[in-house]
Amino acid sequence: MDEVDQPEEQPLELILARNLISIISLAAVLVDTEGALVYYNEAAAEAIGSRFEERGRISRAEWSAELGPFDAEGRPIPYEQLPLTNALRDGRPASGRFFMGVEGGLLEIVASALPLVGPNGNNGAMVVFWPVPADQEG
Amino acid sequence: MRVKLWGVRGSIPVPGPGAAGFGGNTSCVGISTDDGCELILDAGTGIRELGVALAGRCRHVHVLLTHLHFDHIQGLMFFAPLFDPAAEVTVWGPPAAGRALRERLARFISNPLCPVEIRELPARVHFKDTPSSPWRLDGLEIKASLVAHRGPTLGYRVTDETGSLCYLPDHEPGLGQDLATATPGWISGHALASGASLLIHDCQYADAEYGPHRGWGHSRLSDALVFAKRADAARTVLFHHAPEHDDVRLDEIASEAASRWADGGNGGAIEMAREGRVIELHA
Numbered sequence: 001m002d003e004v005d006q007p008e009e010q011p012l013e014l015i016l017a018r019n020l021i022s023i024i025s026l027a028a029v030l031v032d033t034e035g036a037l038v039y040y041n042e043a044a045a046e047a048i049g050s051r052f053e054e055r056g057r058i059s060r061a062e063w064s065a066e067l068g069p070f071d072a073e074g075r076p077i078p079y080e081q082l083p084l085t086n087a088l089r090d091g092r093p094a095s096g097r098f099f100m101g102v103e104g105g106l107l108e109i110v111a112s113a114l115p116l117v118g119p120n121g122n123n124g125a126m127v128v129f130w131p132v133p134a135d136q137e138g
Numbered sequence: 139m140r141v142k143l144w145g146v147r148g149s150i151p152v153p154g155p156g157a158a159g160f161g162g163n164t165s166c167v168g169i170s171t172d173d174g175c176e177l178i179l180d181a182g183t184g185i186r187e188l189g190v191a192l193a194g195r196c197r198h199v200h201v202l203l204t205h206l207h208f209d210h211i212q213g214l215m216f217f218a219p220l221f222d223p224a225a226e227v228t229v230w231g232p233p234a235a236g237r238a239l240r241e242r243l244a245r246f247i248s249n250p251l252c253p254v255e256i257r258e259l260p261a262r263v264h265f266k267d268t269p270s271s272p273w274r275l276d277g278l279e280i281k282a283s284l285v286a287h288r289g290p291t292l293g294y295r296v297t298d299e300t301g302s303l304c305y306l307p308d309h310e311p312g313l314g315q316d317l318a319t320a321t322p323g324w325i326s327g328h329a330l331a332s333g334a335s336l337l338i339h340d341c342q343y344a345d346a347e348y349g350p351h352r353g354w355g356h357s358r359l360s361d362a363l364v365f366a367k368r369a370d371a372a373r374t375v376l377f378h379h380a381p382e383h384d385d386v387r388l389d390e391i392a393s394e395a396a397s398r399w400a401d402g403g404n405g406g407a408i409e410m411a412r413e414g415r416v417i418e419l420h421a
Contacts, residue, residue: 009329012284018324019314039324119233119290120270 011123013116032124035060047102069098087113087125108132139300139419140170145184146411148342148378149209159385161413164209165307171276179305180204181214189218200275203231205291206242215252225261232290233267240265286310286326287355293330301335301419307378309340312361331369335419341376344391367404377411
């Protein structure tokens with residue numbers, strides 16, 4: 001999907017968050033209040049499989065189908081149970097550990113979601129994630 | 139719409155002959171309305187003279203603050219309508235977590251920084267958070283959005299039938315990205331400025347001065363020019379001059395800006411903000 005489909009003006013909270021995560025090496029994505037990926041950095045692109053500049057916005061339905069997340073048995077985890085959803089719904093940081101689909105397999109990750117709540121309300125969330133170290137895999 | 143620049147300086151007032159040409163008062167812009175009143179953007183030291191000029195002209199004045207840094211509020215205590223029992227003044231400002239606008243301003247308008255407490259002001263004074271959606275004041279449509287600067291900071295777009303003024307006096311949209319290639323929706327302030335008849339934009343630094351100040355919330359000349367080009371405003375006024383830039387230096391920056399603007403094949407006009415300058419917008 002192309003960026004042209006995005007709203008004309010992104011909230012400043014998302015703009016500044018994008019500026020930040022575009023220069024850090026930890027995998028990070030930005031989601032809007034609908035749960036769509038509106039930006040992801042180079043480190044996250046490795047897991048997602050394409051660069052943001054090439055692909056653009058990814059709707060919630062698209063990334064759920066491609067990336068999961070999944071439990072240890074490979075069953076999809078409902079969107080309502082994700083840390084991201086808790087962050088968007090409750091306006092509080094949330095973390096979780098689960099699997100995401102990467103290159104045909106499953107990668108166990110830890111993810112932390114930070115809600116981007118500003119003076120005008122919730123604007124989405126920043127999610128950082130990293131692989132569970134081999135010696136800590138469940 | 140008639141726009142007058144009452145203060146064009148950033149950071150701190152600059153008295154003295156070296157600033158007599160461009161002016162030494164800090165940020166303040168007046169917009170005349172149909173009923174003879176003024177909508178005022180920011181309350182830097184330029185608002186003092188504006189307040190004198192308003193005497194007896196109107197009863198209800200609106201002051202729209204972009205943010206509460208000192209150079210944008212330090213004229214407030216010398217704004218004559220606040221001391222007129224017959225006057226009504228509404229001060230609008232950015233919402234922020236924790237404290238209401240009145241409380242935040244009272245940190246300045248109170249002992250020991252000020253001999254008068256905010257509750258002692260003779261006028262009827264209201265303090266309001268700017269709405270997140272457009273609203274109307276005195277026949278003008280106002281839109282405010284948060285923009286890239288340190289702390290909660292608003293940009294404004296004021297529209298009537300003659301055109302639109304976009305006011306972004308403290309703004310660093312180029313922080314962390316290349317403005318020339320960024321998608322418009324991801325450029326701070328772009329939607330506010332797009333297609334404006336008049337864009338008043340931060341240009342605190344010459345390019346060579348920017349490095350040590352990156353992240354302080356202000357633009358260098360290059361970024362101001364690229365932002366103006368991306369916004370496609372009909373006229374751009376470069377604003378919020380650094381206090382160390384005297385008239386000679388500002389003339390040099392003005393020449394460089396004009397030259398680079400022309401070399402870029404840009405449409406529209408560009409100029410340096412000058413205190414006392416009046417710009418009329420026509421339908």
